[in-house]
Amino acid sequence: MTDQVHPGEGPGTPGPGPGGAGFTYQDAEPELIVVALGEARLRAGAEGVRSAVGSDVSALNMFLSDEQLVLEPLFGHEERHTNAAREDEELSLFYRVRGAEDRARELTARLAALPGIETAYVKPGAVPASYPQQSYPGQSYPEEAKRLKEGAPATPDFTGRQGYLRPAPEGIDAQWAWARPGGSGEGVSVIDIEGAWQLGHEDLADRLAGVVIGTPVQDLAWRNHGTAVLGVIGGDRNERGITGIAPQAHTAAASFRGLGTAATIQAAAARLSPGDLVLIELHRPGPRFDFAERDDQRGYIALEWWPDDLAAIRWATSRGVIVVEPAGNGAESLDDALYERRPDEFPEQWRNPFNPSHGSSGAVLVGAGAPPPGTHGRDHGPDRSRLAFSNYGARIDAQGWGRETTTTGGSWDRAGDLQGGAEEIAWYTDTFSGTSSASPVVVGALASLQGILKAANLGPMSPQRAREVLRATGSPQQDAPGRPSSQRIGNRPDIKSAITRLLPSAVGTGQAERYWDELLPYPRELPPRLRLFVAGAWRNLNDPAPDIRQAVHAAFAGGRPDVRVWFSDEEIVGLVVTG
Secondary structure: OOOOOOOOOOOOOOOOOHHHOOOOOOOOOOEEEEEEOHHHOEEEEOOEEEEOOOOOOHHHHHHHHHOOOEEEEOOOOHHHHOOOOHHHHHHOOEEEEEOOHHHHHHHHHHHHOOOOEEEEEEEOOOEOOOOOOOOOOOOOOOHHHHOOOOOOOOOOEOHHHOHHHOOOOOOOOHHHHHOOOOOOOOOOEEEEEEOOOOOOOOOOOOOEEEEEEOOOOOOHHHHHHHHHHHHHHHOOOOOOEOOOOOOOOEEEEEEOOOOOHHHHHHHHHHOOOOOOEEEEOOEEEOHHHOOOOOOOOOOEEOHHHOHHHHHHHHHHHHOOOEEEEEOOOOOOEOOOHHHHOOOOOOOOOOOOOOOHHHOOOOOEEEEEEOOOOOHHHOOOOOOOEEOOOOOEOOOOOEEEEOOOEEEEOOEOOEOOOOEOOOOHHHOEEEEEOOHHHHHHHHHHHHHHHHHHHHHOOOOOOOHHHHHHHHHHOOEOOEOEOOEOOOOOOOEEOOHHHHHHHHOOOOOEEEEEEEEEEEOOOOOOOOOOEEEEEEOOEEEEEEOOOHHHHHHHHHHHHOOOOOEEEEEEOOEEEEEEEOO
């Protein structure tokens, strides 16, 4: 069975949501953004707008008063960003207009014509970059899996369904990383930017700081989405449910409701240290269909295409914070000339950030790839091939699982399809999808890598270095019928191969002094290991063949072991037993 598209589903068809009801999120409000002229040096306050250089802004103030509008600095007080780095100075030019509501589009041209204003534009509402799971003939979930939490046995262990944790190429080698110091994301912080979360979920208790910015949207679909994202990154390591890729990373939530996307990106990055991560779990309608909202998400693109979001992302990455964005579910080539055309309302200095020759925002852009055929009994095409809804292009850095992602939370606006019931805190899903599910996979890999570097007393990857490593390592994208690998979504991360690039080490050799046959590893997700003490440290051989295990046993049982070991750091790469 291939990546089937049924009536009312898939890119380019209406109503892809459950029951054909569409896939529209609530409270996706547009934003009216004003860009000031740099030489005017505007300052907005409770008394209105003034010019720090004495320019006449009376016409601007009169217009705002007559229309009952308020101009607010998008990134906080303008003085904070004046006479500073280029990225800071750029932030001081952006304002958000309050009070426009349904009049936003009609006000843009009138605002742009006022003294001190360069231009004004409207951003469509941003929504999660998730995509509905397809339904297949005869597809159902066992009733016992949809049981009520209350009065039922404890939640079972679902980690066996998380193929993305496994060794490459199927997964990203998260289980290998957990056996290394820092590999669970220790000392790394991640802030997820979107709309809402179920913060009381039973599998998100250990490292979740809660909502640190904004007010969550009161909508179940938003809440399920955010809960799923946090589970992929930082789900607790315990005997129930799922396990996050970086379960020891500190996670937090930031809602863009009220602040807008750009201000939330900047505020989140300001809370973090170099090497930490911001994940923007949103996309919005682009110019393909004149910025119109669509249930099928065709034409939706990454946020960095809009000037204020781009400025906020550049500000964050210039400070060493790694920003990760979903490329979007619009089935678009981001290399298309359409994205080179500057909208009339955008500032004249704007250049298409999807074009690498214009200089990057510095963010990691993520596409959605197919999981291995047979995952959860379904087939979406060749492993690591581009899923039909995923945007693609030269700008995209890496891919993650865009289907069949097992994690915390429900299924879109419903209870969990893997485990449902009356208690939302115990919902789990097998079907988290889209560039929304792909992006936290990449974030988890990066958090794990940063933790390993930190544990080794090395500096964290910069945003540029992170992008280079993702592009240079990992499991390559594969062709699919009609979706060749030239439609770039990048490699699937492989933590093990990335560490080999980040921490190159010579192969050492030595005589094994003692051994430990670890039949019951901890954490339980790790494979059985044969551990040998060589050159002053324990070295690991994962999943040893039965004949190798028996030979080592016999050598040590004889009292005069002759076991020569070749190793790279903690990993055994060669073994010879002669006695």
